[in-house]
Amino acid sequence: MNTKILQLEWLKIKHKRSFQILLLIYLISLVTVLFSGQWLLAALDRLSIDFEGYRPSMLPIYEFPDIWHNISYVAYYLAFIPAIMLIISMGMEYENDTLKQHIIDGLKPTEFLMSKLWLIICFATIHLSVVFLVGMTMGLNQSYDRSISAIFKYFEFLPVLFFQVVGMLLFVCTLTLFIKKTGLSILIFILYFIIIEPIISGVLFVLAGDNLAIIRQMLPARAISEVISFPFGRYVFREVLDYIPISRLISLFFWIFTFCTLSYIKLSRSDIK
Numbered sequence: 224m225n226t227k228i229l230q231l232e233w234l235k236i237k238h239k240r241s242f243q244i245l246l247l248i249y250l251i252s253l254v255t256v257l258f259s260g261q262w263l264l265a266a267l268d269r270l271s272i273d274f275e276g277y278r279p280s281m282l283p284i285y286e287f288p289d290i291w292h293n294i295s296y297v298a299y300y301l302a303f304i305p306a307i308m309l310i311i312s313m314g315m316e317y318e319n320d321t322l323k324q325h326i327i328d329g330l331k332p333t334e335f336l337m338s339k340l341w342l343i344i345c346f347a348t349i350h351l352s353v354v355f356l357v358g359m360t361m362g363l364n365q366s367y368d369r370s371i372s373a374i375f376k377y378f379e380f381l382p383v384l385f386f387q388v389v390g391m392l393l394f395v396c397t398l399t400l401f402i403k404k405t406g407l408s409i410l411i412f413i414l415y416f417i418i419i420e421p422i423i424s425g426v427l428f429v430l431a432g433d434n435l436a437i438i439r440q441m442l443p444a445r446a447i448s449e450v451i452s453f454p455f456g457r458y459v460f461r462e463v464l465d466y467i468p469i470s471r472l473i474s475l476f477f478w479i480f481t482f483c484t485l486s487y488i489k490l491s492r493s494d495i496k
Contacts, residue, residue: 288376314405
């Protein structure tokens with residue numbers, strides 16, 4: 224890819240005050256939330272709360288190998304912050320006619336899309352790097368078993384988290400390309416993930432029960448969000464999926480491909496000028 228496009232993207236981002244503030248909030252929130260489990264367990268200890276006779280601080284949520292599953296699950300939900308940052312970045316392109324000017328200056332619509340794809344990859348890489356550093360720091364500090372096999376068991380949750388973040392960011396990228404308004408795109412994004420799709424999934428379940436389970440599982444927010452299963456049930460002696468089902472990976476990559484295709488079609492057919 225032409226380094227000029229990457230430089231152009233960086234120049235646009237680094238002068239946006241709102242973007243800088245959100246980036247700082249995002250990094251602080253990500254690190255704080257990932258570390259906060261230990262503080263929460265210590266607080267529960269002080270309240271004399273126990274789980275089946277075990278003190279909360281004894282739960283091995285930060286020990287190898289469980290830590291990779293645990294923090295990957297939690298870290299995914301912090302990807303909502305870079306998703307909003309991406310919407311702001313793309314929405315401003317339309318609202319300030321920056322994209323139109325770039326096209327007039329010779330930037331191809333597909334080059335614009337590639338610049339956003341690289342921004343998405345950068346966000347996902349930052350996200351993954353922070354999770355890895357926190358996981359290694361806490362795991363080495365908290366674990367009794369620091370063998371190579373213990374450290375890298377369940378390590379596959381990290382690359383899956385990377386693609387989950389990519390999937391969510393591609394969702395908002397495609398959404399913003401169609402909506403073109405920052406505030407409205409953020410509103411629709413939040414409403415869809417929290418309200419609209421759960422309602423659609425619930426209606427499908429009421430109408431057809433498990434007969435339409437595969438359709439409910441293929442809905443985009445669910446396909447992206449539920450690749451990594453809830454891990455904390457293991458600490459109250461409930462069975463959890465400590466692996467990634469192939470069907471969930473297929474659903475995730477299907478939507479990654481679909482969002483890329485829709486974004487490309489939208490840009491290549493739009494009369495931006």
